[in-house]
Amino acid sequence: MGIPVKLQVFEGPLDLLLHLIDKNKVNIYDIPIVEITKQYLEYIKEMQRQDLNIMSEFLVMAATLIDIKSKMLLPAEVNEDGEEEDPRQELVEKLLEYKMYKYMAFELKDCQVGAQKVLFKEPSIPKEIEDYKAPIDMNELIGDLTLSKLQTIFKSIIKKQVDKMDPIRSKFGKIEKEEISLEEKMRYIENYLKDHLEFSFRQILEEQCSKIHIIVTFLAILELMKTGKITISQEYTFHDIKIQACIN
Amino acid sequence: MEIKKLEAVIEAILFTMGESVELERLAYAIEQDKETTKKLVYNLIQKYESDNRGLKIIELDGAFQMCTKSDYYEYLIRIAKEPKRHVLTDVLLETLSIIAYKQPITKMEIEKIRGVSSDHAVNKLIEYNLVVELGRLDAPGRPLLFGTTEEFLRSFGVHSLEDLPTLNSEQLEEFKVQAEEEIQLKLDV
């Protein structure tokens, strides 16, 4: 089924799903998960990827749908009461709850239309009355509040703020986006091999400056081995691994 | 003071204040207890209702406010200025309905129901004075709790939260029936 060329804007993944269910005229309690997942994925493929935050929410739902789809292929799980569990159950409940609030929003809108026909009046309080300001009893207002209590409150707010930051990432001081492609790393290893016909795995890892470099280096070595560009050998378990260029 | 006069005082106060006045304040002004004051106000509301008046008194969560009857809006608007109103988009209405029915509610709970982050919507509703923070939840992270305001009641013509259109599981049942009917329709075609 084709997706309309001009993309409708949806508020979120649930909104989009409800639209698809509606459009396909299927029962919300019996969602044809394969078809709906297919349409859902087609839709998000067309989505503009400008707003990563929004996109990620749609992607999470895509993952959920695919997960349900795969579970539907397996024999149904049985719960404590011996009933078969429908993998769609949780999603259906979420959709129904969301749909209910959407419906209530509609009802509220109706209330609003009626209420808007009512007019109020500006206060016309005589000036001398308006100018009168009731004194504020500071003792009553402050009550048993003390400076140290106020400070405790402040500390807990600041602590919450610190909690919000990712302590692991913020430890690096500056967050630099690092992109290392596998291709680049493979080229690097091939060049390395030109200078050293044989080198140790440990040696090349020591030259890597970050965790991500180490990981990609490891992947690059596996890839080069698979394509037959290098061979590796190890004398015994935990001994250093030797890497050699393949001489064809 | 006789009842007639007390009612007249209440009428004068509500007219002058323009805004909503809490029952306590009315009681204090007329030097009566809250019970008596409440009876007097309800009586007055009744009179306004039956007397073919152009005005009415509405109750907003234990406070009272005088306003015009909606029947005469068409005439009023010919010379009265149309009050400024915020246009609520579907997103805002949806978020507002979740807050109205589930208050006090955290932002995270709202987001769980909507499936999308709702920062912007919640902040807009706060800006429009329809939603207000109520305090913090006593749970890890102490998240903020949100609820609706008196302005919300006024804008939607309900006098208390209990007065909101009912939200019940029957509604869900109806969805179910609708869905089944749709299926049936499809099968019949």
Place this chain on the structure above:
Amino acid sequence: MEIKKLEAVIEAILFTMGESVELERLAYAIEQDKETTKKLVYNLIQKYESDNRGLKIIELDGAFQMCTKSDYYEYLIRIAKEPKRHVLTDVLLETLSIIAYKQPITKMEIEKIRGVSSDHAVNKLIEYNLVVELGRLDAPGRPLLFGTTEEFLRSFGVHSLEDLPTLNSEQLEEFKVQAEEEIQLKLDV
């Protein structure tokens, strides 16, 4: 439209306009000629007079205005002078603590720390004379800066802002360490 209804419209118009409304405009609103309108308004004035109401309609040079009867003035003063109970809610306390320890501070900074717009809280604190505008920040938009008042210092028995117990960077470090430990704990579980 029947007479009763026309009177109701006039009542609603005079109420919502607040100020005086010329006969012509009233006539225009209810779609009647001036003579008829005048009769209707006089009729209404008569009713207000005899009905022991708290309101009256006065004529001012061919215009009409609704206002309270002067007999009730003392009650209006009473309601204005009614002592109010002021309380520092959690929301206010939080906002006050941020302003106290981070002053001078803009509203935006407060909102950044609290994670929610804090207009209402700041205004309330100003009303309670605990917080005051200090001037404007020399930055784009020239936002207002807020700080605590002398009243605040007096109430808490501190002589100057320097006497406020400070939250130093060591403490901040400590929070960070605590937060990290919590994360670590979570990872270990």
